[in-house]
Amino acid sequence: MNRFGNPLPELEEVDVLLEELLEQEESDLVVFNDDVNTFDHVTQVLIKVCQHTPEQAEQCTLIIHYKGKCAVKKGSRKELKPMCEAILDAGIQAAIL
Numbered sequence: 001m002n003r004f005g006n007p008l009p010e011l012e013e014v015d016v017l018l019e020e021l022l023e024q025e026e027s028d029l030v031v032f033n034d035d036v037n038t039f040d041h042v043t044q045v046l047i048k049v050c051q052h053t054p055e056q057a058e059q060c061t062l063i064i065h066y067k068g069k070c071a072v073k074k075g076s077r078k079e080l081k082p083m084c085e086a087i088l089d090a091g092i093q094a095a096i097l
Contacts, residue, residue: 025077026076027076031064041092042057049087
């Protein structure tokens with residue numbers, strides 16, 4: 001019991017609550033620069049996968065090129081995972097951070 005006389009939640013309930021909180025936390029989908037992919041390819045993948053406008057995708061691609069990486073999308077890990085996998089499948093390095 002806690003100090004208010006209420007029963008403490010079971011350990012399993014705490015784990016489930018923590019997992020739900022972590023899933024709700026916002027993460028970044030980050031794309032990394034490489035020497036293989038063209039600007040056009042990266043731009044087209046960002047438009048298709050992340051639903052970027054052409055201008056937004058071009059800006060991200062320039063940031064990736066000059067800074068080495070760019071956070072291209074923000075959201076929950078659950079939401080970003082299929083996008084990250086699609087970008088990786090397109091031969092572009094990406095991670096959820």
